[in-house]
Structures are given as C-alpha cells and as structure tokens.
Amino acid sequence: MKGIFRRVDWIVAFLLAAGCxxxxxxxxxxxxxxxxxxxxxxxxIEKGMVTVTGIWTGKEGDGGIxxxxxxSGADLYGVDTAPVIVVASSTGKLRQTxxxxxxxxxxxxxxxxxxxxxxxxxxxxxxxxxxxxxDGSIQYGNPLNLMKPGEQYLVFMEESPLNVYQKEAxxxxxxxxxxxxxxxxxxxxxLEERMAVYDFSALGTYEFFSVSExxxxxxxxxxxxxxxxxxxx
Numbered sequence: 001m002k003g004i005f006r007r008v009d010w011i012v013a014f015l016l017a018a019g020c021x022x023x024x025x026x027x028x029x030x031x032x033x034x035x036x037x038x039x040x041x042x043x044x045i046e047k048g049m050v051t052v053t054g055i056w057t058g059k060e061g062d063g064g065i066x067x068x069x070x071x072s073g074a075d076l077y078g079v080d081t082a083p084v085i086v087v088a089s090s091t092g093k094l095r096q097t098x099x100x101x102x103x104x105x106x107x108x109x110x111x112x113x114x115x116x117x118x119x120x121x122x123x124x125x126x127x128x129x130x131x132x133x134x135d136g137s138i139q140y141g142n143p144l145n146l147m148k149p150g151e152q153y154l155v156f157m158e159e160s161p162l163n164v165y166q167k168e169a170x171x172x173x174x175x176x177x178x179x180x181x182x183x184x185x186x187x188x189x190x191l192e193e194r195m196a197v198y199d200f201s202a203l204g205t206y207e208f209f210s211v212s213e214x215x216x217x218x219x220x221x222x223x224x225x226x227x228x229x230x231x232x233x
Contacts, residue, residue: 034133042092042146050200054129054141055191056219058212065215067222070177076229077222082156082174084113087183087232090147091122101130102170103147105155111230116159123169125157128176140200143209144177153180154232178222182207183232187220 038044058064070077079085087109095102102124107117129142147153156179160170173179186205191198193211203209207223210216227233 034136035138036096036131036133039096039131039138040094042090042094042149044094045201047201048199050131050138050140052198052200052203052209053134053139054143054209055198056143056208056210056212056215058210058215065212065218067218069218070175070222077178077226078175079156079178079226082112083158084116084156084171085111085230086113086117086155086157087111087152088125088155088180089152090149092149094146095124096131097126100126100128101142101146102126105147105153105171108152111154117169121169123171125155125171125173125180126160127173127179142176144179145203145206145208147180147182148204151185152183152232154183154227154230155180177208177219178226181223181226183227188216190216 035049039050056065067077075081086107088105088107091104091106093104095104104122105125107119107121110117110119127142127144131138131140133139156174157171158174160172163169188205188207188210190213191203191206191209191211198209208219210219
C-alpha cells in the first residue's frame with residue numbers, strides 16, 4: 001500500500017511540475033507574440049514596433065509643472081544625495097524584467113561613489129515603467145527616453161542590494177525623472193501635441209517626451225543646472 005501511495009505522490013508531483021513548465025512556455029510564447037522578448041538591444045526596435053505613452057502634459061495643479069515640482073533643498077531634484085554619480089555611456093543592450101527595464105552602461109568617470117564603482121565597470125541600470133504589453137502591442141511608458149550608444153550621460157544611481165549575491169553588477173536610478181542627463185548636444189524640443197501615435201523609433205533625439213512648451217523649458221533648465229553643478233558639459 002505504501003508503494004502505491006508513493007507512486008501516486010510521484011505522479012501528482014510530476015503532473016504539477018509538467019503543468020508549471022507548460023504554463024511557463026505558454027507565457028513566454030505569449031510575450032514573444034507581442035515582441036518584447038525580441039528587444040534585447042536598442043537596435044532591435046523597428047519602425048512602428050513601439051509606441052510612447054509616458055508623456056509630460058504640463059498639468060500639475062493650477063500652476064503647471066515648475067522646478068519646485070521635483071523637490072529642492074538638500075536633495076536637489078531627487079538626485080543630489082545619490083550615493084553614486086558617474087559619467088557613463090550606454091552599450092545599447094537592454095534587459096526587460098517584471099515592471100522594470102535595464103540598460104547596460106559603461107562607467108567612464110566616477111564623480112561620487114569610488115567605494116562602490118570604478119572606471120571601466122559595466123552593469124545594468126534599471127528604471128521603472130519600461131516596455132509593456134497592452135492589447136497585443138508594445139508601449140514605452142516612461143517620459144525619460146532611453147540612453148543612446150555613443151553618447152555620454154551624467155548618471156545618478158545606487159547599487160542594487162543584490163550585487164553581493166550575483167556576479168553581474170546592477171544599479172538603480174536615483175530618480176525616475178533625472179536619473180541620467182545627456183552631456184552636450186541640443187536641448188530637447190516639444191512633441192507635437194495632436195499626434196495620435198508617437199513612434200518610439202522616430203524619437204531618438206528626444207531626451208524626454210513632453211507636449212507642453214512650459215514643461216519642456218523647465219526640464220531643459222533643470223538638466224542644464226545639473227550639468228553645470230557637476231562640471232560636465
């Protein structure tokens with residue numbers, strides 16, 4: 001009798017394991033259908049593949065968006081107390097996780113945080129609201145655009161607490177809005193407000209997405225202030 005029960009337990013365990021594997025395969029296939037899994041590099045994003053939904057509208061109360069909307073005082077715009085501040089460039093490699101998106105960066109200069117990172121280090125920099133599947137299509141839901149290979153950025157971040165357990169370094173943005181600021185180049189311009197769809201692949205020169213002229217001016221001014229403050233231009 002014990003042998004029969006053990007055999008039944010083994011069969012049940014096998015069926016549960018098989019069911020979990022099958023569910024995982026089906027989930028992976030469903031993600032592949034919308035194309036998120038295929039996006040492993042910025043160059044993988046083709047025309048019409050991803051639309052942008054994270055856009056500044058300029059509406060925050062009756063006064064609109066101002067510099068004070070992002071904080072002031074000791075922690076300027078939410079980044080001044082970041083434990084790690086570096087100049088880094090992007091390799092273009094991406095890593096999508098549940099609810100976040102990682103960009104591989106190469107650290108070129110350390111402004112703050114020499115105890116945590118050093119020049120030449122690479123790792124994935126994670127931010128929230130990356131790519132997501134909505135009704136069978138891919139949307140990018142962050143008003144801060146992804147970094148472009150070949151460009152330098154002032155990056156405000158902290159080490160992931162998981163780094164002590166893994167070989168590959170990971171970092172977390174200190175701010176969703178000013179976690180990284182492009183060094184040099186022209187100011188970002190305002191999007192045309194009446195466009196029905198914003199194609200991600202056509203917005204490579206935009207550092208952030210805004211349909212409000214006033215908000216665009218504020219964001220450009222804050223970026224310049226941060227670059228001036230840390231001596232990178």
